[in-house]
Amino acid sequence: MKPAGIVRKVDQLGRIVLPKSLRKRYQMNEGDPIEILVQGDQILLERYRPRCVFCSGMEGVSEFKDRFVCSQCFSEMNQLKG
Template sequence: MKASGIIRKIDQLGRVVVPKELRNLMDIKEVCFFIDKHGFYIESFDPKVHRLAIHRTIDPLGRITIASEIRRRFNWDIGQPLEIFTEQNRIYFVEYHNFCAVCREGSKLIPVKSKHLCYSCVQELLRNKEVFISHSNRF
């Protein structure tokens, strides 16, 4: 995948802007959604090929509404930054990790499953691990 260096945030209505350069380059007006393990990607919609897929029309400002199923699956809320990558005829949207999932700091990030935590939050979790273990035994 080729990184575009473009970051877009999800707005209040669950929409994200597809960069104009990519819309023009790929000549897309209507797109089809596909889920990947890290995010989702879109392709130009072809009714002969994508009959059963989720598809959306790109509005005049270049926005598409991300299907609620996709936002729920990845636990993406309003303001979630997404990094944009391209590969052949696809545009990928992947969660952008430039901050800690707990305190929103942006330095010394450590990947933990699908999120990133800063060093100080990891230290705090390790100091309080007995509390977490006792709470997890209740469930």
């Protein structure tokens, strides 16, 4: 991970502001969902991408009954109907 050389303070409500240059570089727009990940003692921010509830895959994910399922798991579930 490469430092951006930017320091921001956390405000009284726990918020930080991401500089416009970073938002632009990583295509983050107002209202976009951001996922907060923890790795050891680091906090990581990523654009949210839905994951399959069964395998955690991110390829071919679609929403089904308020859950996200990938095409591979959906196909496997269809085979169980048999």
